[in-house]
Amino acid sequence: GEDVEQSLFLSVREGDSSVINCTYTDSSSTYLYWYKQEPGAGLQLLTYIFSNMDMKQDQRLTVLLNKKDKHLSLRIADTQTGDSAIYFCAEDPYGQNFVFGPGTRLSVLP
Amino acid sequence: SAVISQKPSRDICQRGTSLTIQCQVDSQVTMMFWYRQQPGQSLTLIATANQGSEATYESGFVIDKFPISRPNLTFSTLTVSNMSPEDSSIYLCSVGRDGRSYNEQFFGPGTRLTVL
Numbered sequence: 001g002e003d004v005e006q007s008l009f010l011s012v013r014e015g016d017s018s019v020i021n022c023t024y025t026d027s028s029s030t031y032l033y034w035y036k037q038e039p040g041a042g043l044q045l046l047t048y049i050f051s052n053m054d055m056k057q058d059q060r061l062t063v064l065l066n067k068k069d070k071h072l073s074l075r076i077a078d079t080q081t082g083d084s085a086i087y088f089c090a091e092d093p094y095g096q097n098f099v100f101g102p103g104t105r106l107s108v109l110p
Numbered sequence: 111s112a113v114i115s116q117k118p119s120r121d122i123c124q125r126g127t128s129l130t131i132q133c134q135v136d137s138q139v140t141m142m143f144w145y146r147q148q149p150g151q152s153l154t155l156i157a158t159a160n161q162g163s164e165a166t167y168e169s170g171f172v173i174d175k176f177p178i179s180r181p182n183l184t185f186s187t188l189t190v191s192n193m194s195p196e197d198s199s200i201y202l203c204s205v206g207r208d209g210r211s212y213n214e215q216f217f218g219p220g221t222r223l224t225v226l
Contacts, residue, residue, distance in 0.1 A: 031213060033213075040219070041219055041220075042114070042202055042204075042217030042218050042219045042220055043153070043202070043204075043215075043217040044217070045214055045215070045216075048214075088152065088153070092213045097143070097155050097158065097168075098153075098155070098213070098215065100152040100153045101152060102151060102152045103152055
């Protein structure tokens with residue numbers, strides 16, 4: 001079955017890099033996604049990566065994909081207090097409905 | 111991007127009652143989705159609601175408990191029926207974006223439901 005796993009908590013100091021890791025089980029997803037949920041708000045698509053790519057960079061965000069190990073990571077450079085949120089990894093097997101991970105709560109310390 | 115609003119934003123309800131949650135989108139969309147996010151957990155898809163057809167429910171969710179309406183391309187409702195404390199969750203609606211190669215969904219702010 002489909003399963004997406006993430007560590008639940010991460011704390012970093014402001015200005016450091018954050019790395020959020022995710023593992024998934026279904027290799028049929030064409031894309032893999034990172035969503036961000038700020039307190040009291042809905043989810044917002046942060047970035048996505050095509051499954052044939054191994055890296056995607058978008059300003060402070062770097063997504064790494066190891067398809068062989070089914071491992072996805074999100075690196076946030078120069079983490080700011082505004083980056084404090086819950087980050088969800090997601091896949092969409094066969095392009096259908098999302099399967100979300102449990103979310104990683106990122107806390108940025110001053 | 112689509113702008114999505116939900117009503118109510120939160121509610122506290124008594125066991126055995128029902129609550130209808132509204133989802134309004136600022137543009138016409140084909141696909142709308144309803145999710146549940148239980149405290150401290152990830153999102154679980156309840157059902158997919160396409161206009162002009164019956165909602166499609168995921169395993170573990172039934173129409174009698176979560177009836178859905180989709181009267182037009184900008185609006186949907188989800189009713190949580192005969193509530194129990196286990197239904198305390200955040201309920202989110204989302205819409206899919208047509209015409210993209212990747213599966214982008216836009217989420218509403220959610221309705222926080224507490225059942226006493």
